[in-house]
Amino acid sequence: FDTSAPETVDPSSVPQPKDDFQEELVIRPLHSGDIYASFQFRTVWETDFMRGNKVSHYRLFPKSLGQVISKFSVRELHISFTQGYWRTMQWGQPFQPSPPGAELWVWFQDSAECKVYAAGCVDGTWKELTNVLSGIFCASLNFIDSTNTVQPSASFKPLGIGNETDHRFLRYATLPREIVCTENLTPWKKLLPCGSKAGLAVLLKSEKLFHSSFHSQAVHIRPVCQDWQCKTTSWELRQTLNVVFDLHNSAQGKREWSLFKMFSRTLTEACPLASSSKIYIDITDNPQGEQFEVSPATPLLSQAVVLGDRRTFSVYDLTQQITFGTVRSLNLLIRWKSSEGDMLRPLLHAERYVAGYGLQTGEIHTLMYNNHPYRSFPVLLLDSVPWYLRLYIHTLTVTSKGKDNKPSYIHYQPSKDRLRPHLLEMLVQLPPNSVTEVTVQFERALLKWTEYTPDPNHGFYVGSSVISSLVPSIVAMDTNSTRERPLFSSFFPCKEESSYFVRVYTEPLLVNLPTPDFSMPYNVICLTCTVVAVGYGSLYNLLTRSFQIEEPSPGLAKRIANIIRKMRGVPPL
């Protein structure tokens, strides 16, 4: 198959290929002087994994994931590995939000064999799936079990097509402690049709990627519509990688960067299998070139509505030879001229912390900021707290602007010790230009000594809260899901023009628990048993014996004499 020649023909006139691969890189200079680079690789395949359909011929779609979909009847799968925390207030909203650590959420198919005993059946499948994914991505996803899995009722709706919204088929889990590194990147790159041999993926060198402020890689699988009428569905695999380079620090204060500086590689070609391969540079804040200068310059400009904002991008089409110029290599360079200019404050952001002192109780505070000057909007807050922090739901308070703000919907599932976590979901209306504070008290449990993680005094992580919201948009959003759009703007489906979907993750929490002394299980067992034995012994003594007058015991000589006399058969003295 030779698709190296770019197909720039109108897709409607030619019969659509059954599978299709696109890649793109978005670069956005951030106001903090950092650089945000977002890679997206999208494979769409018109096939049917479901209903016992044996799919054996794979071309662009990775076979390992295809088999996972059909074996575990997965409808949607979203997995992300993130190192570092996305600073919304400094960096704005990311294209694909993700919490620190690993996050996995899966919608299962309402398959025939799972119909009757849905919960148990889905739980078994979920367990197997996490173990398989753990192998595919070389991650500790096998630590996902019932104690950190929840079934959110409203926060995670399917992103692809499908009207199945019964949350019994949804599983959501996070591992906030997961460390993301090279061993997770390598298998992720192997899923790409070109691997890291050609195309944008050559930039993904781990020695540079992990030397950054924020790194997040994700895989999203979902069924999507192929055309306007949605007659045929196809499977979409989206691999995304977001990274924020702290160039300001690493370049010794010189505000200048290039592809080579960031990734220690330059681009020489597009992936031959890709139908489109583009680099976008966000120049919205730089219309006259007064802030920074991009070289080589490109005449191609594109506008896209993303996250409620119309942005302008310079586009570099890698499928065109002209992009690479005479040196046959593309090394984008941005040179900053001034560091002024302020960023549009994100309309929604959130933070969270633990209050209180001591190891007995505590309070979780979640602050949600609505920075919209005059519009209020509702947000869905999802909290999944491990069982060893026992939440007291009657202490839940929601206040905004000093007044009680009663949530219009609360879904609370209390925890079961060693079985399942707390799940708290609520719908809160955020008044315009306000801070809403959600507090809930908890009690720290003493665990068995084998239940503590290594280094227990480091503390226990509590996964991020998830805040999902439809934020009022300034510009009209694009609701046509099938039209050609840059990949980064088409991730969350958009149903109405007036608002756009945003998901914000708060910081994970680190909470200390009281610890037993790990060095003395034997001593404790011995001492406690001794006390029980003292109780038993003294009662046994009094129960079985009776009072008698103490007679003086005869002397030793007499006793020996008596023994001898007994042996002789003479009556004792």
Next chain:
Amino acid sequence: FNKTLKLLMLNQWLTVRCVLIPRLKSPGVKRRFRIYSSALLVLQWLTNKDYKGGERFLVKMAAPLTLLVILSVTIRAVLYRSSLAEVISERVEVVSPLTAWKRVVEGLALLDLGVSPYSGDVFHETPLIIYLFHFVVDYAEITFMLADVITAVALYMAVMDYNKQVFRKQKYALEADRYPLDCLELIRSPKEMYYIPLKVAMFYLLNPFTILSCVAKSTCGLNNAVIALFILTTIKGNVLLSAIFLSLATYQSIYPLTLCAPALLYLMQRQFIPVNFRRVSFWWFIAQYAFMYLGSLFVIVGLSFFLLGSWDYVPSVYGFILSVPDLTPNIGLFWYFFAEMFEHFRLFFLCVFQINVFFYTIPLSIKLKEHPVFLIFMQLAVISIFKSYPTVGDIALYMAFLPVWSHLHRFLRNIFLVSCVLLACSALFPVLWHLWIYAGSANSNFYYAITLLFNVAQILLVSDYFYAFLRREHHLSYGLYLKRKDGSEATLVLK
């Protein structure tokens, strides 16, 4: 005339008993005087008819009891209003996961949210408690004070009735000349018994442990009230009510199940049914009691089922008590032991520790079958030491009985040491808790060590009373001043 005569005789008896006898040297004369004093005593009882008619007695004692109740309610009300109430209600010594008020409120909040309170692992009260507080949650403070007052009054009346019976029995024994002559010192006089019921009520109401437990709104106070009512109805001889309250107490926290042995023994004693396995009447009575007990238990359990429409509460309440999943520190022996336990031995030791609570019932009932009320005291003490989530409220209940055994004080061996240890431990609990949890300068072992010591002290206290009781009984049948074969003073030993 009657009153003067009585006083005169009492006075004379006291003079002879306390002044004359100890000063006499010759044993023969001593014995003669003892016979004289016992005759005086018997005469006095014969004139003391009005002791039997309870009303006058009750009226005479009602005033101090009312004062006591008012005083204790005032103390509690003041503490409820103070900032201490918040602190006390968080203390692990005072509230356990089973009895914490915070968890009751949480259960009510869950009910309001439309979630079953038993779907989580925070709420472990029985359905009746949650429905009780569903209606009286605004009057919780009054409810808990009322529970304490009910407990105290029930214990008061029970002990008064019990003392009358002890007295009567002693009188019959004296009349039948069953006691050895030198045991007259051990005979209990009405004067010293007069204030015992009041002291019992005082020991319960003014015990700092009870006050703390009440101020923390620990539902342990309600359980104590049910147990106290059970004791009262048993001692009054009401079989049906006794069975009903016993089933309520069992329903609340399994362990009071072991109190059925003393209840049966007492009621049979009262109805003159011999404790004999070959007698039909014995088995017939047990069957009757078991029927009433199981019947009321069935009704209560069924009622709970219909209140919530599910059996969720059974694992959540009884499974929680028996399998000890919550290792929050308390004053008991379970928490640290099972936090440090090797996982594959956990079930074994769990069984050992839980059986330990029930284990003493049969041997104790055999040994104390003549003295069911002392058996109740022993059982309560054993339960509060060895139960899975003990709090100071449980201790307060059996400690209220200590004045009833005040005549045993001369035989107690280490009461001073034990009371010192109990006091020191009670003071050290908050100190070491603070060092471990808040200051971070101590670790869990410090607190654990204090719980161990506290439990050793309790065990010593109980076994000391048991020893003293047995020893007094021995003296009552063999004489107080025992002699060896060669005529010298003998010491008693357990063999």
